[in-house]
Amino acid sequence: xxxxxxxxxxxxxxxxxxxxxxxxxxxxxxxxxxxxxxxxxxxxxxxxxxxxxxxxxxxxxxxxxxxxxxxxxxxxxxxxxxxxxxxxxxxxxxxxxxxxxxxxxxxxxxxxxxxxxxxxxxxxxxxxxxxxxxxxxxxxxxxxxxxxxxxxxxxxxxxxxxxxxxxxxxxxxxxxxxxxxxxxxxxxxxxxxxxxxxxxxxxxxxxxxxxxxxxxxxxxxxxxxxxxxxxxxxxxxxxxxxxxxxxxxxxxxxxxxxxxxx
Amino acid sequence: xxxxxxxxxxxxxxxxxxxxxxxxxxxxxxxxxxxxxxxxxxxxxxxxxxxxxxxxxxxxxxxxxxxxxxxxxxxxxxxxxxxxxxxxxxxxxxxxxxxxxxxxxxxxxxxxxxxxxxxxxxxxxxxxxxxxxxxxxxxxxxxxxxxxxxxxxxxxxxxxxxxxxxxxxxxxxxxxxxxxxxxxxxxxxxxxxxxxxxxxxxxxxxxxxxxxxxxxxxxxxxxxxxxxxxxxxxxxxxxxxxxxxxxxxxxxxxxxxxxxxxxxxxxxx
Ligand SMILES: Nc1ncnc2c1ncn2[C@@H]1O[C@H](COP(=O)(O)OP(=O)(O)O)[C@@H](O)[C@H]1O
Ligand SMILES: [Mg+2]
Numbered sequence: 001x002x003x004x005x006x007x008x009x010x011x012x013x014x015x016x017x018x019x020x021x022x023x024x025x026x027x028x029x030x031x032x033x034x035x036x037x038x039x040x041x042x043x044x045x046x047x048x049x050x051x052x053x054x055x056x057x058x059x060x061x062x063x064x065x066x067x068x069x070x071x072x073x074x075x076x077x078x079x080x081x082x083x084x085x086x087x088x089x090x091x092x093x094x095x096x097x098x099x100x101x102x103x104x105x106x107x108x109x110x111x112x113x114x115x116x117x118x119x120x121x122x123x124x125x126x127x128x129x130x131x132x133x134x135x136x137x138x139x140x141x142x143x144x145x146x147x148x149x150x151x152x153x154x155x156x157x158x159x160x161x162x163x164x165x166x167x168x169x170x171x172x173x174x175x176x177x178x179x180x181x182x183x184x185x186x187x188x189x190x191x192x193x194x195x196x197x198x199x200x201x202x203x204x205x206x207x208x209x210x211x212x213x214x215x216x217x218x219x220x221x222x223x224x225x226x227x228x229x230x231x232x233x234x235x236x237x238x239x240x241x242x243x244x245x246x247x248x249x250x251x252x253x254x255x256x257x258x259x260x261x262x
Numbered sequence: 263x264x265x266x267x268x269x270x271x272x273x274x275x276x277x278x279x280x281x282x283x284x285x286x287x288x289x290x291x292x293x294x295x296x297x298x299x300x301x302x303x304x305x306x307x308x309x310x311x312x313x314x315x316x317x318x319x320x321x322x323x324x325x326x327x328x329x330x331x332x333x334x335x336x337x338x339x340x341x342x343x344x345x346x347x348x349x350x351x352x353x354x355x356x357x358x359x360x361x362x363x364x365x366x367x368x369x370x371x372x373x374x375x376x377x378x379x380x381x382x383x384x385x386x387x388x389x390x391x392x393x394x395x396x397x398x399x400x401x402x403x404x405x406x407x408x409x410x411x412x413x414x415x416x417x418x419x420x421x422x423x424x425x426x427x428x429x430x431x432x433x434x435x436x437x438x439x440x441x442x443x444x445x446x447x448x449x450x451x452x453x454x455x456x457x458x459x460x461x462x463x464x465x466x467x468x469x470x471x472x473x474x475x476x477x478x479x480x481x482x483x484x485x486x487x488x489x490x491x492x493x494x495x496x497x498x499x500x501x502x503x504x505x506x507x508x509x510x511x512x513x514x515x516x517x518x519x520x521x522x523x524x525x526x527x528x529x530x531x
Contacts, residue, residue, distance in 0.1 A: 088437075088438060092438035094457045095455060096459070103438055105452055106444075108439060109442045116445055116448030116451065
């Protein structure tokens, strides 16, 4: 299968001091479920945000379907972003608006300035929003304001907003870090389902090793801005984990304990 | 090591106490010097309060004759109210544009951010009374003077307040919308403004209230509105009419306060 996403010697420097990514290379196939794990500050968020250029990489090439996104102009960049959904740790919804309105925001990338300004959505788009919310088990909440939802429900709204884009790929930055174990399981199951049944590539930053081992097709381990592991969950050993987490290994044990308890 | 740390701590607290003594000492000195220089006698000031109260009760009340002036008072009051509201609403439109351009999280360009923040800071740091004095030179004693004084003052203040509201409430959802490929205008209209709306409205209402109070005082300076009328009656020793104005102003401020609280409740609840 062809690579949907390919990193070639990508580095990212913040200011003159912080080197967040150093010579990162890997590729992701279409439909794959990839988890990125590593200690906090390793560069996971930076890596993920370089893909849709929420952050600009300093050097190297990032190719999506063979095209280097670092060379994209404004218009191509916008078009590329419409085909990539993003999911956040803090959901990043407009809390005062209804679930429906937040989901429809996922269509704004396809709108003219005027339609976007006035928030004009077509009937099909609303129907589609309904349908997606139904799949995610939110049909009761459609017209509720988002500040009345639980964390797990908010994250499902976030997923719905990403899905209505009609994306090829979902980028999820710590999607379950603020959720309890039950809600976490619901979200991870949905993401897995999206990858397996809809064929959408899913890349997830995680700090729970257990979860990554359970759900992923492949795991990428990052430490201090470098890739130190790239393989299947089956190949993961405790030595490898030691390399990924270095001296912070003890913290990860605690995380695992938490996940197992749930 | 431990001893060294402890000594550092002791030094820290001694220095802090010394600064406090110095501050209060200076404040006392300045207060005393000011009282001496202006020949302000605090005791005499205090003891004159009962007399002033008695005078107020016996002279400062509206009578039947002054009620005849009620239409005049009402007309100028409405003029003052409308001027304040107009100045505030127009200023808030400009403030919103400048706040969006100057926002740390959703602003477009570092240079523009700095420029719009600096402009707002300059306007904010010149008080409305200072503005009216400055503008008196260009417009003279005219409604426009008051209008622009309120406009400039509100513009500076609201830009600052809007900036903070926007950065606080809008940045997360704006990031999400940018990631969907939405354009700048869509991001502003669909996420930044809806997220910050209750706070923005709250600030505008606050500014309208403040401006109505200010407008009365500015009116004395610029010879317009209800402030001017008060000044006129007062100088003509028509205390009954002047007190009528005070009553009317107090009542209208209460009404406005009540109204804006109601709007707040409806908008935010
Ligand atoms: N906007 C930024 N400016 C400067 N340094 C940053 C910025 N964002 C992240 N960093 C630094 O880059 C490194 C990687 O951060 P990040 O990608 O957030 O790691 P992770 O998501 O794995 O915790 C950290 O050292 C962090 O302090
Ligand atoms: Mg992170």
